[in-house]
Amino acid sequence: MQPRIPRPTVVAAAIVALTLVTLAGLLAPALWYELVERREPGRLVAGGAGVAAILVLYARLFWLNLMRRTAPVHSLGLAAIAALCWTLPAVLGGAGGWGNLLMVPAGLIAVVLPLRQAVAVTVVGGVLTPVYGLLLGLPALNILYEAIGFPITAFSGYVTVWLFHVVQELREARTELARSAVGAERLRFARDLHDVLGHSLQAVALRAEVAERFVDRDPPRVRKELTEIQTMARDAVRDVREIVRGYRATSLRTELEGISAVLQAAGIRCDRPEIPDLPAHVHEPLGWVAREAATNILRHSGASWCRISLGTDTRVHLEIVNDGADRRSHTPGTGLHGLAERVAAASGEFTAGPDGDGTFRVRASVPLEKPLETSLPSGKRES
Template sequence: MQPSIPRPTVIAAILVGMTALTLSGLLLPALWYEVFDRRDAGYLLLALTGVGAVLALYARLLWLNLMRRTAPGHRFGLAAIALICWAMPPLLGTGQGWGNALLVPAGLIAVVLPVREAIAATAAATALTPVYAVLLGLPALTVLYEVTGIPLAAFSGYVTVWLFHVVQELREARAELARSAVGEERLRFARDLHDVLGHSLQAVALRAEVAERFLERDDGRVRKELTEIQAMARDAVRDVREVVRGYRATNLGTELDGMSAVLRAAGMRCERPVVPPSLPAHVHEPLGRVAREAATNVLRHSSATWCEITVAADAGDVRVEIVNDGAARRISGDAGSGLAGLAERITAAGGAFSAGPGGDGTFRVTATVPMVPVPAEGEA
């Protein structure tokens, strides 16, 4: 089972916390020396103040840039971090690990500055740091460590923020696809409803006008027009019910193909299902509606990464099974009413319906409709 994906703010908080922990580890040897070896109150206060200010300002700048709340003033924050880090080695001594402080600002260069400026600043820092380190009297291995560490830290900071923004944009794109799928379905329903009711209501209105004209002159003509109006109204009601129930041009293969295409567009792994040929006409509507509702639920109420659709037919019934791995990450919503409506429709067709977690992190929807249609109530 794949782990659930936290919200962007949670991921950002984790990244900031891990970065602060990494920087603390980089400066830990120097702090250890100040606390347990030198034990000078003045030096210790200076070290704790400098490290605390650097970590707080670094975490603040990283958080703001992860949240896309960048500002030109962040350059001054980066400059302040660089000034403090480059001032600590000569003030506190270079022999006990304070030379590592020279690396700290590098991780923010490509985060705070635009790409071109970040490249120039990284190159300048890579060139100036060894010169400064030699002037401070740092060992040759430490100088080599600083030279290789600065571009690596800058690149690491850039990639971290970039990947975070990519993941956030993918989440937003997926949500937009879900809204688009729902909106397309509403437009399709609105078009069908307009096509059905527009002509029928116009015809009813014209017949009513005709009946009104003959109201005082020809009772027989009025009765004929009223009879026609009644027939048109009944036809319109029947057509509306067909639209609502999805009877019009419903094909199970088409619905499943559309479902798999939408899920793949949303970034899920979903193969196009194989539909047995020559299925009875009466199974297409209820099973097609199951496909539509399942696709909507997967998009809107879970964060699944794959979906598997299988269709099987034998002499007794036709069975559709839709499984996805989003059970552990299902989002609360109104999915329950849709599934309850599907259960009622499948039961009315003489079939069986089930939906729920599979116990292994999957969510399974299964619908079965008999090959032989069940007679409607009142039929012999």
């Protein structure tokens, strides 16, 4: 079972609490010595107040730096803790465990100070602490313990805060990746919806206009157009459902037959080539190119003819040319950007633009042999 990761504030509170428990265990022998051995209320009150102040200030500084609320004034707090930890043994004597206070500031050095300053202070503290212990008359074993433990404690404090921040950054990165994945999926869905509905609705509108023109003089033609409108509407509903399911397969042959019929119904002469047997991976990107090109011709141009050509060598080349470039906007739209992404994902090449002679040309080519690593748009399957 994978454990649930608590919130950052909960983890930080746990780290601070465990640190205080460790410090309390380090300082408890001194207070126990004053309570049981010395039995002097003044010394006990002074020692207890000093220890409480140290623990409170230590916890505050540790918490703020875990939460990345660093400030220059924190170095003054570290200096205050160091002053208390060095003053209490001098006042109360090094016996009874008060010498352990000399180790306490080490845990905050690398937490509060910048790294370079922390290294310098740790080196200086690692030298001065044993010397000060000698002046206090501490046993040789205690002095050796402080000489070794001071840099280790400083490093431990640094690693604790560093690991906490690394975990938080990883957590934020995971959240951002999830957000990016959702955004990418929304863009994919929006692109697919645009490609499908843009073509289908344009075709429905065109058929409706044709039916309107013949409503009085050719009722059989109107009935035929209405039947086609119903069929297109049902197909559009089916396509949307398939997009939602993420399983829509595009066929180049079907797309070229469909756009040829729609363009001819709009009065645009359309030459369509014979479609040879092509590999399955070719149909998806080139089918989308044919669909979007036809949609743009109907929506943006005043073309009178359209020529579709298809060729194969080591690649499959699709070219769609129309004569409506001089009456259309040449600014690439969402559909063309989406096509470029689809064809690039199939290791292909895509260009679209006016030729300068009044024609607009769309070219796309994809490898005849399927690449070893072809990255199809998310949620698609080959036809």
